């Protein structure tokens with residue numbers, strides 16, 4: 237099975253949270269995986285854990301930046317890559333206000349560098365991690381948010397990802413105009429949550445900026461109270477509402493994409509559950525799973541936080557038949573709890589154990 241050309245996939249950002257879950261699913265599904273990650277936010281230990289979980293898998297890890305076009309081009313050619321899954325990015329809204337230039341350089345310029353390397357190596361299939369942050373503030377009339385909704389980001393992170401989306405679309409148009417092949421899928425995830433149910437890999441950011449692991453780390457006494465940023469939003473309990481989708485479901489959407497890319501097809505889909513959960517509801521769910529109170533702290537609204545983001549994910553279901561298999565947020569939270577309880581220091585714990 238490994239020798240089939242379409243099984244050779246390069247994953248950028250594969251040592252990060254979603255990327256490592258993707259590498260695990262690809263490895264389990266018989267793909268030959270090349271991972272490129274500069275380990276700025278990811279962990280080599282995550283890839284080592286995937287290799288231990290699937291010892292027969294072929295996984296090649298290259299610590300390398302997206303900006304190294306020559307090295308990535310060389311890898312793509314030498315490893316005869318069929319398709320690229322592009323996760324590598326900086327992905328925190330709050331940080332994107334502070335490190336604006338770094339976000340543009342990484343998320344937009346890094347994507348251009350990858351496209352250049354792919355063109356040089358004649359690799360013509362790309363799956364891109366985009367985000368609901370490209371939509372901005374939805375009006376009541378535009379909720380749930382469909383792919384056709386206006387994209388007016390309200391933070392530098394969303395701006396930089398939207399610019400990367402546009403660069404990919406323009407690259408596709410130019411390739412087709414000169415009759416060369418290029419096919420892509422842009423997947424706009426909403427809030428990704430959960431981790432490997434067997435607790436072999438998980439989410440480990442420093443500092444952690446996602447709500448569920450932050451609540452569970454607070455429950456474990458590994459951090460102080462969780463700030464509730466704003467309680468005067470126009471929602472039932474006054475806190476922001478988000479759409480949580482399990483990381484495994486996000487990865488199965490990418491497997492579906494790999495099977496659909498061809499010489500010229502272009503897809504843009506939302507990846508979400510279609511359900512909205514408020515910050516307070518997430519905190520309560522984490523308390524339920526951890527069976528302890530989550531300490532919280534009221535805090536002012538943060539810049540760049542839209543009040544409500546809920547996906548209309550009907551299109552990917554209609555076109556590819558993809559729907560999320562995980563229906564209960566508590567199930568995803570329970571997997572994160574399992575991982576964090578066993579690895580409260582993230583991959584640092586794993587390194588010490590092995």
Ligand SMILES: NC(=O)c1ccc[n+]([C@@H]2O[C@H](COP(=O)([O-])OP(=O)(O)OC[C@H]3O[C@@H](n4cnc5c(N)ncnc54)[C@H](O)[C@@H]3O)[C@@H](O)[C@H]2O)c1
Pocket residue numbers: 248249250251252253254255272273274275276277278279300301302303322323324325326327342346365366367368397424425426427428429
């Ligand atoms: N986590 C979410 O809820 C969510 C939601 C929507 C979209 N996304 C997108 O999904 C992707 C993955 O997100 P994540 O949560 O796993 O983030 P993450 O920070 O855990 O992973 C990103 C990985 O990319 C690597 N990286 C960053 N810049 C790089 C560069 N220049 N060269 C090589 N590697 C580089 C980091 O080291 C890290 O391992 C991102 O593109 C993000 O925008 C995430």
